[in-house]
Amino acid sequence: xxxxxxxxxxxxxxxxxxxxxxxxxxxxxxxxxxxxxxxxxxxxxxxxxxxxxxxxxxxxxxxxxxxxxxxxxxxxxxxxxxxxxxxxxxxxxxxxxxxxxxxxxxxxxxxxxxxxxxxxxxxxxxxxxxxxxxxxxxxxxxxxxxxxxxxxxxxxxxxxxxxxxxxxxxxxxxxxxxxxxxxxxxxxxxxxxxxxxxxxxxxxxxxxxxxxxxxxxxxxxxxxxxxxxxxxxxxxxxxxxxxxxxxxxxxxxxxxxxxxxxxxxxxxxxxxxxxxxxxxxxxxxxxxxxxxxxxxxxxxxxxxxxxxxxxxxxxxxxxxxxxxxxxxxxxxxx
Amino acid sequence: xxxxxxxxxxxxxxxxxxxxxxxxxxxxxxxxxxxxxxxxxxxxxxxxxxxxxxxxxxxxxxxxxxxxxxxxxxxxxxxxxxxxxxxxxxxxxxxxxxxxxxxxxxxxxxxxxxxxxxxxxxxxxxxxxxxxxxxxxxxxxxxxxxxxxxxxxxxxxxxxxxxxxxxxxxxxxxxxxxxxxxxxxxxxxxxxxxxxxxxxxxxxxxxxxxxxxxxxxxxxxxxxxxxxxxxxxxxxxxxxxxxxxxxxxxxxxxxxxxxxxxxxxxxxxxxxxxxxxxxxxxxxxxxxxxxxxxxxxxxxxxxxxxxxxxxxxxxxxxxxxxxxxxxxxxxxxxxxxxxxxxxxxxxxxxxxxxxxxxxxxxxxxxxxxxxxxxxxxxxxxxxxxxxxxxxxxxxxxxxxxxxxxxxxxxxxxxxxxxxxxxxxxxxxxxxxxxxxxxxxxxxxxxxxxxxxxxxxxxxxxxxxxxxxxxxxxxxxxxxxxxxxxxxxxxxxx
Numbered sequence: 001x002x003x004x005x006x007x008x009x010x011x012x013x014x015x016x017x018x019x020x021x022x023x024x025x026x027x028x029x030x031x032x033x034x035x036x037x038x039x040x041x042x043x044x045x046x047x048x049x050x051x052x053x054x055x056x057x058x059x060x061x062x063x064x065x066x067x068x069x070x071x072x073x074x075x076x077x078x079x080x081x082x083x084x085x086x087x088x089x090x091x092x093x094x095x096x097x098x099x100x101x102x103x104x105x106x107x108x109x110x111x112x113x114x115x116x117x118x119x120x121x122x123x124x125x126x127x128x129x130x131x132x133x134x135x136x137x138x139x140x141x142x143x144x145x146x147x148x149x150x151x152x153x154x155x156x157x158x159x160x161x162x163x164x165x166x167x168x169x170x171x172x173x174x175x176x177x178x179x180x181x182x183x184x185x186x187x188x189x190x191x192x193x194x195x196x197x198x199x200x201x202x203x204x205x206x207x208x209x210x211x212x213x214x215x216x217x218x219x220x221x222x223x224x225x226x227x228x229x230x231x232x233x234x235x236x237x238x239x240x241x242x243x244x245x246x247x248x249x250x251x252x253x254x255x256x257x258x259x260x261x262x263x264x265x266x267x268x269x270x271x272x273x274x275x276x277x278x279x280x281x282x283x284x285x286x287x288x289x290x291x292x293x294x295x296x297x298x299x300x301x302x303x304x305x306x307x308x309x310x311x312x313x314x315x316x317x318x319x320x321x322x323x324x325x326x327x328x329x330x331x332x333x334x
Numbered sequence: 335x336x337x338x339x340x341x342x343x344x345x346x347x348x349x350x351x352x353x354x355x356x357x358x359x360x361x362x363x364x365x366x367x368x369x370x371x372x373x374x375x376x377x378x379x380x381x382x383x384x385x386x387x388x389x390x391x392x393x394x395x396x397x398x399x400x401x402x403x404x405x406x407x408x409x410x411x412x413x414x415x416x417x418x419x420x421x422x423x424x425x426x427x428x429x430x431x432x433x434x435x436x437x438x439x440x441x442x443x444x445x446x447x448x449x450x451x452x453x454x455x456x457x458x459x460x461x462x463x464x465x466x467x468x469x470x471x472x473x474x475x476x477x478x479x480x481x482x483x484x485x486x487x488x489x490x491x492x493x494x495x496x497x498x499x500x501x502x503x504x505x506x507x508x509x510x511x512x513x514x515x516x517x518x519x520x521x522x523x524x525x526x527x528x529x530x531x532x533x534x535x536x537x538x539x540x541x542x543x544x545x546x547x548x549x550x551x552x553x554x555x556x557x558x559x560x561x562x563x564x565x566x567x568x569x570x571x572x573x574x575x576x577x578x579x580x581x582x583x584x585x586x587x588x589x590x591x592x593x594x595x596x597x598x599x600x601x602x603x604x605x606x607x608x609x610x611x612x613x614x615x616x617x618x619x620x621x622x623x624x625x626x627x628x629x630x631x632x633x634x635x636x637x638x639x640x641x642x643x644x645x646x647x648x649x650x651x652x653x654x655x656x657x658x659x660x661x662x663x664x665x666x667x668x669x670x671x672x673x674x675x676x677x678x679x680x681x682x683x684x685x686x687x688x689x690x691x692x693x694x695x696x697x698x699x700x701x702x703x704x705x706x707x708x709x710x711x712x713x714x715x716x717x718x719x720x721x722x723x724x725x726x727x728x729x730x731x732x733x734x735x736x737x738x739x740x741x742x743x744x745x746x747x748x749x750x751x752x753x754x755x756x757x758x759x760x761x762x763x764x765x766x767x768x769x770x771x772x773x774x775x776x777x778x779x780x781x782x783x784x785x786x787x788x789x790x791x792x793x794x795x796x797x798x799x800x801x802x803x804x805x806x807x808x809x810x811x812x813x814x815x816x817x818x819x820x821x822x823x824x825x826x827x
Contacts, residue, residue: 005455014378018401018502025501027488072376101398103385113379118617120735121381122746125607125626132377138611140360140368141342143613146375168399169502218740220419220509220712246500253499253506255511258394260503299741303387307471 008037010092011082013068014073014102014152018169019093021069025172026179035083036061036183041082050078053085061085063182065092065165070100070153071312074146083159088182090194094168096155098262099268099311101168106310106317107302109150131146152311159222164193165303166243168260168308174245193243197265200257206230212283216297219256230256231281234297236304241267241274260308269314271305341365341773349620355389357783359766364774370763372755372787384745387717389418389736390509392745396732397503399749404503405438405494406725406750407732409580412507416598417719417798419509419712419783420739423741426705427511433524434497434506434582435723437578439690441490441529442644442726443683446791447538448483454785455546458623459555475541485533489527496520511709518704525698528631531691532656539660539684542765547667548683557668560768561676561786563631563760564589566638568619568753569645570724571596574651577645577689579724589633595623599722600729607636609756615783618756619748629760637760640728640753641790642682652685653690669798676761679789724741727752727791754790761786 004228012020013260024030027166040061041053046227053061064086070076080101094100105113118124120129136143153162155240165178193302201208217234223228230251239251250257262271278298284290298304306313341361358377384395393409397404409431416423423431437529446452448471449637457470460502487793497516498504506513516524546552556563562685569586572578578690586605587597597605607622620636622625628636640642642825652658662683665671673682727750751758 014376016398016401016404018398018404021401021502023490025491074375084426101395102378104387104395105379105387106383108379108382113377113382115381116788117377117379121605121608122744123607123622124610124749125622126610130610130612132610132615133612134811136611138369138371138613141358142357143371143373145373145615147614148377150617168398170499216677218388218390220415223711225707226514235336248494249500250505253497255499255505258505299739300388300391302388303391309390 005035006037006058008033008088009041009061009064009082010039011041011064011066011068011078012043013066013078013096014067014071015095015100015156017091019212020210022167022169022172023065026136026176027172029179030177037075044079052080053081056085058084059087061087063088063090065090066155067092067096068101069095070149070155070158071102071105072146076149079155079158087247088162088187089155089159089162090178091155091161093168094260094262094308095311096161097122097164097166098309099152099154100260100308103152103154103309103311105152106306107116108318109148110148110237114148135172145318149297151317154312156313162190164187166193166195166260166262167245171249189321193262193265195261197263198206198244200242200244200246200248200261202241202250204246204251204257206251211281213281213293214283215293218311224254226254236273236278236298240277241270245325246260260305262309270309271301271313271315274305286288336376341802353580357762359762359770360774361770365771367763367767367770370759370766371613372759372762373614374755376717377615379477381745381747383525385742387742389415389740389742390730392742393507394503394505396747399747401502403438403442403725403727403750405435405498406723407729408504408507409435409500409596410721410723410725410730410732412509412512412721413581413599413723414719414734418716418736419719420714420717421510421710421712423511424468424705424707424710425436426515426702427708427710428581428698429700429703430515430708431507433694433703434494434504434695435580436690436697437490437493437497437524437528437531440535440687440694441487441494443484443488443687443690444490444534445540445663446708446726447680447687448479450791451683451788453787453802454781455552455680456541459781459785476544482534482537485668489530493524493527496523498593508709509712513709515706515708521698521704525695528691528694528698531694532688534689535684535691538687542681543549545763552770556623556677556681561761561789562674563639563640563676563757563764564633564674565635565757566594567647567672568638568640568729569648570722570729571649573654574653575650577649577651577686578653579690579693579726581723584722584729585626586638587648587672589631589672589674591647594621599731600720602720602722602733602748606731608748614755616755619753620756629756631757637756639757640750640754641679642686642726642818643673643679644728645677645724646682646685652689654689654696657685657689660688660722676786676789679791683791718744721817727751729784751790754814758787758790759802761790777826 064082084102091097114131133179134145134147197315207227208230213234224233237256239257242257243258243261243264267273356373359370360368393408396407396411442510485637497502498506567587570578570582573584583596588594606619609618609626622637652661715738716736720733722731730750731748733746736742765782769782
């Protein structure tokens with residue numbers, strides 16, 4: 001790839017655009033990306049329409065950075081298309097890699113979301129009960145919308161993914177590291193994460209001693225000491241289970257790590273890993289007391305342990321019973 | 335008119351608002367525009383899945399609605415939490431939030447002017463598409479401008495990280511204040527960059543004066559009827575009815591510029607309702623007391639705009655001296671208040687950029703800004719609350735209710751661009767009608783349609799465009815059987 005310009009595609013599915021902003025935060029280095037690659041598709045910035053990609057030969061795109069999860073028929077189509085056309089497909093950011101916050105939608109389903117959004121939420125004026133349709137007859141013709149799925153899937157639950165770049169969003173420096181690795185051909189084994197394999201705790205400057213907790217605190221309940229480990233102060237910091245790469249930025253501003261970089265290598269379920277880390281710091285042998293500490297301090301296990309990774313987790317989604325989803329909070333217990 | 339004979343023009347994708355957008359334009363038998371639709375093909379369901387989560391998660395969860403303006407969601411969520419937990423942040427906490435927000439605003443508006451909206455004017459709406467981008471701006475205005483714009487954005491993002499934890503998706507605001515204050519050393523850095531930002535904003539207005547206002551063709555374009563919609567306007571004002579981005583009362587003015595309503599954010603449901611169409615996943619907010627009359631403007635239609643221009647129309651002026659001067663000059667030039675010319679939104683955005691930079695310096699030099707009391711702990715049982723800020727792309731409302739443990743039982747969000755869903759549809763249709771006659775689609779249409787909705791900066795304003803600079807557009811003209819008759823492209827490969 002050194003002598004000839006490669007082809008690069010950047011695409012977004014069910015995502016927020018933050019990955020793209022972070023990519024641009026590499027600032028002047030974006031010019032080096034431009035030097036090395038022809039950008040064949042990047043909907044938020046430039047060049048390339050779907051049918052241009054459709055016309056390309058398979059494997060003719062060198063690298064595709066794909067951010068966003070798969071929530072609609074259109075996104076699934078794009079994932080399959082870009083997989084076929086790309087030599088290297090990178091799940092870029094938390095959404096593509098583990099579902100991220102939109103993956104929490106898997107506690108619900110399409111029917112519930114539509115009902116709330118279009119029929120029940122405050123301030124609606126919808127006496128006829130109109131709900132968006134995949135096909136609508138308007139006076140002038142037919143309009144189409146993509147099908148909205150019950151379940152958000154990660155990119156690798158939809159197509160084969162070659163590499164993962166974690167983070168919500170991946171920090172600009174880590175994106176640059178990955179680009180350099182791609183340019184120099186120094187990539188890790190297929191299907192692995194491009195990044196560090198230590199935890200956020202390893203890069204956190206806070207002072208740690210023995211962790212023994214009698215109660216968990218919610219962030220609004222205490223003003224934590226600025227030097228001491230946040231977990232030791234009872235805040236549920238995800239640092240022990242979360243992959244490094246950000247430089248422990250959140251603890252730096254006195255906020256617990258929320259786990260956006262996902263698990264370290266070899267961990268299949270981020271939530272399970274975090275639960276075991278958390279369980280080990282509870283200062284009690286009494287089952288009743290342990291239960292009380294957990295129930296009082298961690299009122300939302302799903303949102304706490306699977307904030308970014310529900311779609312990728314062993315739980316994946318709440319059970320679908322006919323059309324009615326069981327609230328997922330009832331399924332996850334410590 | 336039988337639907338069978340209608341021709342259709344599709345613009346797809348037009349990049350994103352919570353995903354992607356798609357425009358369908360229908361032509362009648364004579365080849366004139368019958369109607370146009372802007373469809374939003376995605377929903378992410380935050381209102382549903384946030385229920386059951388602890389309320390304090392919201393500044394972080396809702397930031398993920400938009401990675402372009404996560405700061406706006408972070409702030410609106412924090413304010414909603416203040417209300418839910420019945421806690422009033424100490425002055426330092428509030429000022430830090432507004433400082434952070436002013437830096438974000440200046441950074442975000444810079445991106446829009448130089449990368450998205452500005453090139454149409456600075457380089458010219460008739461310039462070849464390949465030049466109508468940031469690189470074209472650099473060529474026309476001078477090489478050092480790229481460095482200035484890059485520096486402005488980089489400084490802004492660095493300060494956002496310094497104060498809020500991260501460049502994208504901060505983790506900082508809490509009910510009752512913020513998680514960490516700033517040191518004197520940091521304050522000095524923030525002040526120094528703020529003073530540069532004021533100069534940068536003045537410089538940007540100079541460019542606009544010289545290149546846009548100095549050219550009668552451009553002034554005529556701004557005043558062109560194809561870009562006029564006489565709607566209601568909405569914006570947030572302080573105690574003196576001057577514009578504020580972070581806090582104040584919500585003010586609505588009618589198409590004649592008279593105050594129609596002024597309310598506290600918590601009463602938004604008395605004033606704003608949402609209409610649903612089956613052909614878009616995005617709802618259509620409108621003024622409840624006027625009513626939904628369809629995609630039409632005028633005093634009898636509840637359609638309102640929530641843009642930089644709307645905010646200036648809804649306010650009596652700007653709260654900082656330099657911005658106030660520019661505010662007066664804009665209305666003098668365009669014939670008094672209110673201004674309904676959609677393209678004047680670009681000018682209004684620059685005035686807001688100057689205001690944001692001036693406010694940034696004011697707050698950075700406030701004696702309380704380095705105070706140690708930036709947070710108070712809530713003591714009352716959480717219940718329900720509304721938080722509102724002016725997002726760059728329109729007023730942003732977060733409304734939560736919780737149980738007594740602070741677990742969310744209801745979430746309602748009306749986000750920036752959503753406010754403008756109806757007016758953007760109208761603007762696209764009007765521009766299309768003005769341009770497409772007898773089935774003839776010209777390349778000019780592409781940019782004219784683009785300009786109609788680009789003025790709203792509808793959240794595809796991702797900081798992106800330092801390289802190619804311009805949104806790609808493709809218009810496909812099909813016959814009733816769906817076969818492609820003609821395909822026009824710009825800025826593609």
